[in-house]
Amino acid sequence: MSDASAASFDFDLIVIGAGYGGFDAAKHAADHGLRTAIVESRDMGGTCVNRGCVPSKALLAASGRVRELADAEHLRGFGIHAAPVRFERQKIADHANQLVATIRTNLTKTLERAGATILRGKGRLEGSQRVAVREASGIERVYSARDVIIATGSDPFVPPGIETDGRTVFTSDEAISLQWLPRWIAIIGSGYIGLEFADVYTALGCEVTMIEALDRVMPTFDPDIAKIAARNLIDGRDIDARSGVLAKSVTPGSPVRIELVEMASREPVEILEVDAVLVATGRVPVSKDLNLASVGVTTNRGFIPVDEAMRVLVDGNPVPHLWAVGDVTGKMMLAHTAAAQGGVAVDNILGHQRLIDYRSIPAATFTHPEISSVGLSEADAKELAAADGFELGLVRSYFKANSKALAELESDGLMKLLFNRSSGEVLGAHIYGLHAADLIQEIANAVARRQSVRELAHEVHTHPTLSEVVEVAYKQAAATLV
Numbered sequence: 292m293s294d295a296s297a298a299s300f301d302f303d304l305i306v307i308g309a310g311y312g313g314f315d316a317a318k319h320a321a322d323h324g325l326r327t328a329i330v331e332s333r334d335m336g337g338t339c340v341n342r343g344c345v346p347s348k349a350l351l352a353a354s355g356r357v358r359e360l361a362d363a364e365h366l367r368g369f370g371i372h373a374a375p376v377r378f379e380r381q382k383i384a385d386h387a388n389q390l391v392a393t394i395r396t397n398l399t400k401t402l403e404r405a406g407a408t409i410l411r412g413k414g415r416l417e418g419s420q421r422v423a424v425r426e427a428s429g430i431e432r433v434y435s436a437r438d439v440i441i442a443t444g445s446d447p448f449v450p451p452g453i454e455t456d457g458r459t460v461f462t463s464d465e466a467i468s469l470q471w472l473p474r475w476i477a478i479i480g481s482g483y484i485g486l487e488f489a490d491v492y493t494a495l496g497c498e499v500t501m502i503e504a505l506d507r508v509m510p511t512f513d514p515d516i517a518k519i520a521a522r523n524l525i526d527g528r529d530i531d532a533r534s535g536v537l538a539k540s541v542t543p544g545s546p547v548r549i550e551l552v553e554m555a556s557r558e559p560v561e562i563l564e565v566d567a568v569l570v571a572t573g574r575v576p577v578s579k580d581l582n583l584a585s586v587g588v589t590t591n592r593g594f595i596p597v598d599e600a601m602r603v604l605v606d607g608n609p610v611p612h613l614w615a616v617g618d619v620t621g622k623m624m625l626a627h628t629a630a631a632q633g634g635v636a637v638d639n640i641l642g643h644q645r646l647i648d649y650r651s652i653p654a655a656t657f658t659h660p661e662i663s664s665v666g667l668s669e670a671d672a673k674e675l676a677a678a679d680g681f682e683l684g685l686v687r688s689y690f691k692a693n694s695k696a697l698a699e700l701e702s703d704g705l706m707k708l709l710f711n712r713s714s715g716e717v718l719g720a721h722i723y724g725l726h727a728a729d730l731i732q733e734i735a736n737a738v739a740r741r742q743s744v745r746e747l748a749h750e751v752h753t754h755p756t757l758s759e760v761v762e763v764a765y766k767q768a769a770a771t772l773v
């Protein structure tokens with residue numbers, strides 16, 4: 292692209308949406324000298340900073356401490372007798388709010404310092420290489436850009452039949468402000484968001500009923516990990532978990548009324564009356580007002596089809612100069628995925644060809660203890676082994692054999708490692724246990740490099756640390772290679 296033709300555009304790049312995906316893309320582009328604009332209609336930082344990762348982790352940090360200090364039996368094991376723990380709900384909520392404000396300010400300043408132009412308003416495509424931005428005042432301006440990245444993220448999904456009022460029936464958008472603590476709350480959905488909020492609510496003394504439509508709780512997790520995790524995170528707490536049941540209707544009020552039916556037969560099961568309901572049934576892409584038709588793009592239930600270079604596709608072919616990243620693409624809807632995709636899109640715009648590697652992207656649930664995973668599920672690994680004609684290896688490493696976990700009196704934990712028994716290549720790992728979210732990174736790095744347990748087994752780990760759980764798994768795996 293010559294300078295003359297580049298200068299004929301208002302910007303080299305316009306990013307629509309300033310969530311984690313948009314932020315990383317815009318910063319990376321501006322850092323590399325592209326004249327970059329980023330359009331945001333709500334809060335800078337998007338879901339992760341304002342309504343997701345950041346406030347939820349702040350609530351989990353505070354409520355996790357309450358849980359620890361209130362666990363008299365655990366403390367007695369160390370010879371500690373603590374006074375009854377007291378907490379102030381509003382101050383816990385304030386901690387989350389302050390963190391959100393700090394991170395949002397830092398992120399905005401970082402973009403400004405990088406030289407990106409922040410356009411406040413709602414963006415939509417106006418054909419190829421053109422973006423219309425409607426400001427809150429109603430004024431609309433159209434900008435041209437050589438490249439456009441869509442990073443408009445996702446919103447909570449509320450199934451039909453469920454009515455929200457934001458106070459007694461709400462989604463994570465409202466739950467993160469911890470406005471009140473219901474005595475009895477039903478959480479619909481046992482994915483990572485439902486589990487994290489169950490962790491917060493039970494630590495703060497609420498009784499929880501967890502409603503899962505599929506036939507087992509934690510259906511998206513590795514079945515062995517889910518079994519051991521559910522024993523602690525659900526059965527060991529003030530949680531009544533129901534699987535195979537559907538919340539057919541939820542009516543806000545005091546009490547909130549939930550009509551439960553059996554998932555398979557739709558036969559009535561029970562009417563529950565609770566103080567509040569958190570709807571944690573997944574997320575839907577934000578794409579319907581983007582005027583995608585102006586560039587001929589058809590979505591897949593709202594998700595924008597992309598290739599591994601993050602180019603938007605129409606009938607399998609890339610649309611020139613149009614890219615999409617983050618939750619709106621529906622691929623591993625996590626903040627670090629969005630950021631990684633943003634980096635990949637911009638590298639390709641800069642002419643450095645690079646593809647995203649989803650297999651090496653880890654995922655974590657920040658319950659106490661945590662759950663994490665990377666790479667293939669056992670079912671997918673079995674399929675790959677059958678297709679590629681290799682034998683799948685599987686080893687288990689237990690926290691109860693780890694000195695650090697024993698010293699912490701938190702030795703309930705398991706790591707499952709999946710690998711190719713011929714080449715030794717690490718294919719995936721699934722962990723439940725203390726600091727599982729940190730432990731998974733080492734294995735994610737090995738997956739990214741397609742490393743073999745043959746070499747990994749020789750890497751020395753600090754003693755005594757939880758990382759030795761990983762070391763033991765690598766050594767066990769190496770011993771089984773054929």
Ligand SMILES: Cc1cc2nc3c(=O)[nH]c(=O)nc-3n(C[C@H](O)[C@H](O)[C@H](O)COP(=O)(O)OP(=O)(O)OC[C@H]3O[C@@H](n4cnc5c(N)ncnc54)[C@H](O)[C@@H]3O)c2cc1C
Binds near residue numbers: 309442628
């Ligand atoms: C409760 C909760 C906890 C979570 N915890 C974690 C976690 O611990 N770790 C993790 O990795 N992920 C977590 N996530 C997921 C994470 O928040 C998302 O994956 C991430 O925010 C996706 O980033 P994104 O940039 O694709 O979209 P978003 O963060 O949704 O940002 C999109 C932005 O685009 C803006 N926008 C939309 N349409 C337009 C338009 N037309 N014009 C202008 N602006 C527009 C929106 O206002 C928004 O600011 C959590 C999510 C939730 C809900």
